[in-house]
Amino acid sequence: MPPSARDFVKSTAGPVWSDAVDRPRRRIPEATVARLPLYLRTLTELQAEQVTNVSSERLAEHAGVNAAKVRKDLSFLGSYGTRGVGYDVEYLLFQMSRELGLTQNWPVVIVGIGNLGAALANYGGFGDRGYPVAALVDTDPTKVGRVVSGHTVHHLDELPRMVADYGIAIGVIATPAETAQEVADILVAAGVTSILNFAPAVVSVPPEASLRKVDLALELQILSFYRQRESSAALLDGADSTELVADRSITSA
Amino acid sequence: MPPSARDFVKSTAGPVWSDAVDRPRRRIPEATVARLPLYLRTLTELQAEQVTNVSSERLAEHAGVNAAKVRKDLSFLGSYGTRGVGYDVEYLLFQMSRELGLTQNWPVVIVGIGNLGAALANYGGFGDRGYPVAALVDTDPTKVGRVVSGHTVHHLDELPRMVADYGIAIGVIATPAETAQEVADILVAAGVTSILNFAPAVVSVPPEASLRKVDLALELQILSFYRQRESSAALLDGADSTELVADRSITSA
DNA sequence: TCCTGTGAATGTCTTCACAGCC
DNA sequence: GGCTGTGAAGACATTCACAGGA
Numbered sequence: 001m002p003p004s005a006r007d008f009v010k011s012t013a014g015p016v017w018s019d020a021v022d023r024p025r026r027r028i029p030e031a032t033v034a035r036l037p038l039y040l041r042t043l044t045e046l047q048a049e050q051v052t053n054v055s056s057e058r059l060a061e062h063a064g065v066n067a068a069k070v071r072k073d074l075s076f077l078g079s080y081g082t083r084g085v086g087y088d089v090e091y092l093l094f095q096m097s098r099e100l101g102l103t104q105n106w107p108v109v110i111v112g113i114g115n116l117g118a119a120l121a122n123y124g125g126f127g128d129r130g131y132p133v134a135a136l137v138d139t140d141p142t143k144v145g146r147v148v149s150g151h152t153v154h155h156l157d158e159l160p161r162m163v164a165d166y167g168i169a170i171g172v173i174a175t176p177a178e179t180a181q182e183v184a185d186i187l188v189a190a191g192v193t194s195i196l197n198f199a200p201a202v203v204s205v206p207p208e209a210s211l212r213k214v215d216l217a218l219e220l221q222i223l224s225f226y227r228q229r230e231s232s233a234a235l236l237d238g239a240d241s242t243e244l245v246a247d248r249s250i251t252s253a
Numbered sequence: 254m255p256p257s258a259r260d261f262v263k264s265t266a267g268p269v270w271s272d273a274v275d276r277p278r279r280r281i282p283e284a285t286v287a288r289l290p291l292y293l294r295t296l297t298e299l300q301a302e303q304v305t306n307v308s309s310e311r312l313a314e315h316a317g318v319n320a321a322k323v324r325k326d327l328s329f330l331g332s333y334g335t336r337g338v339g340y341d342v343e344y345l346l347f348q349m350s351r352e353l354g355l356t357q358n359w360p361v362v363i364v365g366i367g368n369l370g371a372a373l374a375n376y377g378g379f380g381d382r383g384y385p386v387a388a389l390v391d392t393d394p395t396k397v398g399r400v401v402s403g404h405t406v407h408h409l410d411e412l413p414r415m416v417a418d419y420g421i422a423i424g425v426i427a428t429p430a431e432t433a434q435e436v437a438d439i440l441v442a443a444g445v446t447s448i449l450n451f452a453p454a455v456v457s458v459p460p461e462a463s464l465r466k467v468d469l470a471l472e473l474q475i476l477s478f479y480r481q482r483e484s485s486a487a488l489l490d491g492a493d494s495t496e497l498v499a500d501r502s503i504t505s506a
Numbered sequence: 507t508c509c510t511g512t513g514a515a516t517g518t519c520t521t522c523a524c525a526g527c528c
Numbered sequence: 529g530g531c532t533g534t535g536a537a538g539a540c541a542t543t544c545a546c547a548g549g550a
Contacts, residue, residue: 029540029541030540030541031540031541031542032541033475033478033479034471034475036474036475036478037468037470037471037474037475038455038471040474041453041470042455055508055509055510056509056510057509062455063455064455064456064457066542066543067509068542068543068544068545069541069542069543071509071510071511071512072511072512072541072542072543074510074511075510075511075512079510079511081509081510081511082509082510082549082550083508083509083510083511083548083549083550084507084508084509084510084549084550085508085509085510085550086508086509086510087510099478099481100474100477100478100481101474101477101478101480101481102474102477106473106476106477106480108473115372115375115376115377116372116376118372119368119369119371119372119375119376120469122368122372123368123369123372123469124368125453125469125470126469126470126473129470129473130477131470131473131477169477169480170473170476170477170480193480193483194476194477194479194480195476196469196472196473196476200294200378202291202295202315202316202317203317204317208483210476210479210480212472212475212476214467214469214472215290216373216376216378216379216449216467217290217294217378217379217382217384218287218290218291219449219465219467220359220361220379220382220384220423220449221289221290221293221353221354221355222286222287222289222290222465223359223423223447223448223449223463223465224353224354224355224359224383224384224422224423224447225286225289225352225353225354226286226447226463227354227359227422227423227446227447227463228352228353228354230446230461282518282519283518283519284518284519284520285519308530308531308532309531309532310531319520319521320531321520321521321522321523322519322520322521324531324532324533324534325519325520325521325533325534327532327533328532328533328534332532332533334531334532334533335527335528335531335532336526336527336528336530336531336532336533337527337528337529337530337531337532338528338530338531338532339530339531339532340532
């Protein structure tokens with residue numbers, strides 16, 4: 001039986017459990033990593049509903065995947081379930097939070113305070129989930145000095161200092177496409193190895209850094225591709241609706 | 254920007270390509286579909302630089318993938334290249350635009366005009382790329398009736414009518430997580446089969462509909478997972494860990 | 507009996523390597 | 529010679545199916 005989780009959960013900051021670090025630590029497949037936050041969210045919801053135990057099947061249902069996948073995914077974290085019973089919600093939540101690095105804060109800098117950047121700065125969803133917006137930077141002289149969502153916009157040149165001062169861990173690129181690569185280089189040079197790119201541009205980073213992208217235009221084009229196929233298939237086939245263009249979206253690269 | 258295909262349709266000057274329309278129409282892998290917009294963007298940039306011909310290698314470099322992948326991906330669209338030469342930028346752009354459904358507009362409704370919804374409405378990047386924001390809806394009485402970015406916010410109940418009136422093809426969900434599934438159901442019932450979900454919730458749609466999701470919290474958690482691993486790996490590897498940001502071998506595209 | 511954890515089977519995607527055409 | 533298009537090989541991911549512990 002797993003050690004009761006309420007022993008750990010309280011620990012907000014202290015590296016009290018850091019000795020739990022010596023687990024197997026196998027390599028976790030990328031596809032699995034991308035689903036962990038999904039399970040985390042589900043577990044959080046279940047905990048809020050006072051559910052203390054959950055089966056892979058129930059978890060799967062909530063997360064919108066199949067049960068075998070859940071079991072395999074969770075098995076990469078360790079053997080945290082109990083055969084015949086299921087998973088202890090609180091304990092699994094603790095293990096997963098630790099694995100996802102949610103036991104600490106990861107301050108964020110937003111680069112590019114235009115429409116999107118400002119919206120992101122105002123978007124509350126970051127801070128209360130462990131990703132406080134710690135700094136805003138831009139190069140536009142008309143924007144530098146302004147206050148957006150309680151933060152003064154600084155010049156991009158000050159970024160290295162701010163990274164050091166605020167312990168910034170994540171950089172969000174919300175600039176136009178043309179400057180995205182340049183900004184990424186500056187972020188990496190300043191020691192920010194985690195980057196989330198909103199600019200519609202291909203950005204590359206050295207292997208020690210991680211980059212994720214969010215590209216609205218791209219998502220819309222993918223949708224219209226399928227929509228397009230649908231319509232023209234209908235034209236070609238007459239009214240054959242069973243010829244499905246199986247698109248199980250989800251995922252992003 | 255991508256609409257160069259639109260120009261084609263009207264253009265009488267260009268070669269007689271319009272009859273290439275009746276191709277085999279094989280199934281295109283999802284992974285490939287997700288990259289087509291990337292190639293499209295690259296091609297558009299090349300066209301702007303007056304480049305008329307491009308090799309798979311060059312295309313790959315720009316799009317941040319490898320050349321074999323580009324060739325395989327493009328081969329799903331048809332044999333549009335010339336051996337020993339490469340791909341005609343304009344022709345490929347035309348074919349790809351058509352395939353991605355960019356020869357027509359796909360009007361968008363944004364559901365949920367909070368922080369994010371309003372930002373999306375204001376974000377210009379949609380309209381000029383063939384995805385005009387045609388309607389805004391919400392359920393909050395204090396929001397209904399307001400004008401955001403030139404559009405009056407209507408009540409969710411009016412959605413079916415608006416879908417019909419404006420030929421809405423894509424629904425963007427920017428509501429809180431709790432209402433996301435409900436909104437998706439309403440969209441599908443109204444005939445909107447393409448949905449982009451920004452709410453941090455698992456949403457499912459019937460097989461004839463397509464769903465893509467954009468989840469900021471999820472992306473951040475994936476980033477912090479890798480960041481976390483990095484740090485604790487450094488701890489395990491002993492004290493004399495060399496600089497993490499040692500070599501800056503950026504493979505810029 | 508119930509449900510996890512995991513080898514094995516299957517399916518999907520990527521990469522290689524080269525035949526075929528310009 | 530150069531570059532595309534594509535079978536074949538390999539890597540990766542998902543799903544099956546069942547052994548094994550509670």
